[in-house]
Amino acid sequence: KQEVTQIPAALSVPEGENLVLNCSFTDSAIYNLQWFRQDPGKGLTSLLLIQSSQREQTSGRLNASLDKSSGRSTLYIAASQPGDSATYLCAVMTTDSWGKLQFGAGTQVVVTP
Amino acid sequence: SAVISQKPSRDICQRGTSLTIQCQVDSQVTMMFWYRQQPGQSLTLIATANQGSEATYESGFVIDKFPISRPNLTFSTLTVSNMSPEDSSIYLCSVVSSSFSYEQYFGPGTRLTVT
Numbered sequence: 001k002q003e004v005t006q007i008p009a010a011l012s013v014p015e016g017e018n019l020v021l022n023c024s025f026t027d028s029a030i031y032n033l034q035w036f037r038q039d040p041g042k043g044l045t046s047l048l049l050i051q052s053s054q055r056e057q058t059s060g061r062l063n064a065s066l067d068k069s070s071g072r073s074t075l076y077i078a079a080s081q082p083g084d085s086a087t088y089l090c091a092v093m094t095t096d097s098w099g100k101l102q103f104g105a106g107t108q109v110v111v112t113p
Numbered sequence: 114s115a116v117i118s119q120k121p122s123r124d125i126c127q128r129g130t131s132l133t134i135q136c137q138v139d140s141q142v143t144m145m146f147w148y149r150q151q152p153g154q155s156l157t158l159i160a161t162a163n164q165g166s167e168a169t170y171e172s173g174f175v176i177d178k179f180p181i182s183r184p185n186l187t188f189s190t191l192t193v194s195n196m197s198p199e200d201s202s203i204y205l206c207s208v209v210s211s212s213f214s215y216e217q218y219f220g221p222g223t224r225l226t227v228t
Contacts, residue, residue, distance in 0.1 A: 032215055
């Protein structure tokens with residue numbers, strides 16, 4: 001059974017610092033890994049999707065890497081802003097569970113002005 | 114990407130009653146799912162909503178408690194039946210893109226409070 005872990009559970013940084021969020025998974029037979037952002041009481045916004053054959057994806061200040069063999073992904077957010085304050089979730093889709101996502105518990109990020 | 118809407122956005126219900134949540138997508142999709150997010154927790158998959166057939170439930174979830182309908186490729190409903198305070202959660206529907214990427218998109222969620 002796939003287990004997804006996110007470390008740290010919470011993170012507080014001053015504005016301008018880079019953010020590093022970690023995600024690990026136990027079953028390397030994944031199809032893809034997706035990073036989401038969730039604001040309090042709201043739905044999920046997809047940030048980046050990495051296919052199992054890819055090593056990284058970039059979108060603006062966001063960069064996500066994937067090391068499938070070691071079961072790890074890292075989300076980097078450059079030059080953080082107070083608007084980046086949210087909970088960040090990673091989720092994996094394994095090859096035997098098409099469409100179904102297994103989520104980590106999330107990292108709650110606070111960026112202070 | 115897909116645009117997903119949910120109704121209602123939030124509700125406060127009495128225990129023992131039922132609530133039906135609607136999910137509407139702006140395009141036809143094959144795969145549609147319902148997730149639950151309990152307070153302070155991450156998301157847990159409830160079931161896969163299958164068009165034209167019964168939903169497929171994950172371990173710990175049953176049809177009598179969470180009946181699901183999927184009459185076409187753009188719409189689904191989830192009913193939370195005989196509610197108790199433990200059902201207080203955010204309920205989210207999601208769809209998978211039809212491209213090979215299998216990127217998943219989520220609706221804004223329905224925040225349910227059971228008193």
